Amino acid sequence: MRILYIEDEKLLAEAVIHLLNKSDIMVDWVSDGETGLELALKSNYDCIVLDIMLPKLSGIDILKTIRDRRIKTPVIMLSALGEVDDKVRGLEQGADDYLGKPFKAAELIARINALCRRPPLQATKIYTFGDLTFDANNRTLNGQALTSKEADLMEILIKNPNQVHKKSALLAYIWGNEAITEDNYVEVYISYLRKKLRELKSSVQIKSLRGLGYKLIEKQNV
Amino acid sequence: MRILYIEDEKLLAEAVIHLLNKSDIMVDWVSDGETGLELALKSNYDCIVLDIMLPKLSGIDILKTIRDRRIKTPVIMLSALGEVDDKVRGLEQGADDYLGKPFKAAELIARINALCRRPPLQATKIYTFGDLTFDANNRTLNGQALTSKEADLMEILIKNPNQVHKKSALLAYIWGNEAITEDNYVEVYISYLRKKLRELKSSVQIKSLRGLGYKLIEKQNV
DNA sequence: ACTTTTCTTAAAAAATCTTAAAAAGATTCA
């Protein structure tokens, strides 16, 4: 999602942009009305967040112009609390929502999401191999819950089954290459996973290759 | 829509009422401050239009009293043009809008409509999952009132049940990650919600995924 | 047979979760 944010207070803008980015909202920020209007007319945003007090061209004027041009992008107006006339004029002019300053970023995010009707999306990360289904979001293996480290390990193995994963690579990936020399971490968790595979009576197993590493295979294969 | 109109100039009032009625706005008119205040406190209007110069009790006093009583009905103040002090005082006291006399009825109608227009966010937001019904407008869960933080949390969970919500995400969403590092807030409120779910004897429960977050599930599921 | 590597497990340590309850802050009502 991409929004246009027209705001002249630099510090506020930076803070807000940072938080919006964290919520997967890309922000184009401009600090004066003229540039803002130009972008609003030219580009295709999912939403426009518009401060009312702006240099060169007021938020109300921008709103009026884009609505005159039949651009229906949702607009959220911002203004200092108490500037009642602005609020009224904004809504009359076709703003979709209004937020008084100061506001919580969380509320702005909620309103942007509400206006854009974007269901908070989460990529489904589900992998299968043989009779195994690993759900990386829920950290379950055929429904059975895994701990985080177990899940980390299973995710690597099942993403590339039938392929050897070096112990050092697994270690680096899961424990972060903090100069840990303890291969035993990996061995312990491989052991835990094997136990769970046995419990599930899976046809899949973890094969170890001495001196090399591990790979996920189906029992009949070698 | 029904409004209260407090105005001592009979001729003006009659003209205005006539025009408002034409726009489907029902008007209760009183001509003195005391009666006006009484009605404002007792009845439930969509909006109050309040002249400042009134016999017995001034508009400002009325406004102050009803705001002290936490009545949030939108108020539009009227006063002779140029009485800037009145305007300022009115807005300070919590008026939502201000109109100088003489005014055009059309403008008053526009402002009444603007103030009473429900922001698009408040469209009925009712979510259900299992035997739960959460009303995000009233912030009730199966009729039981939730506090605002509880409601924030429940709203996220029930919007996407059976899906893991990371603790950091919940924190960011509800507390607006303002440098708060206390994950414990989320834990505390999860605990409150669980207690209420128990009280409701709901078949829905909040499952925690250690190190990940929480999700709403039906008891039989895993 | 001997060395090295890997496997398994128990239990210690650390991290995380759950609750209760105190403290602080708001709101309501007389």
Next chain:
DNA sequence: TGAATCTTTTTAAGATTTTTTAAGAAAAGT
């Protein structure tokens, strides 16, 4: 205004689960 009540924030003491550690058993290679 001030007492009473409700809500939110903070703190903290267990529970519970996960991770780490460590040591002996098993397997593989030479």
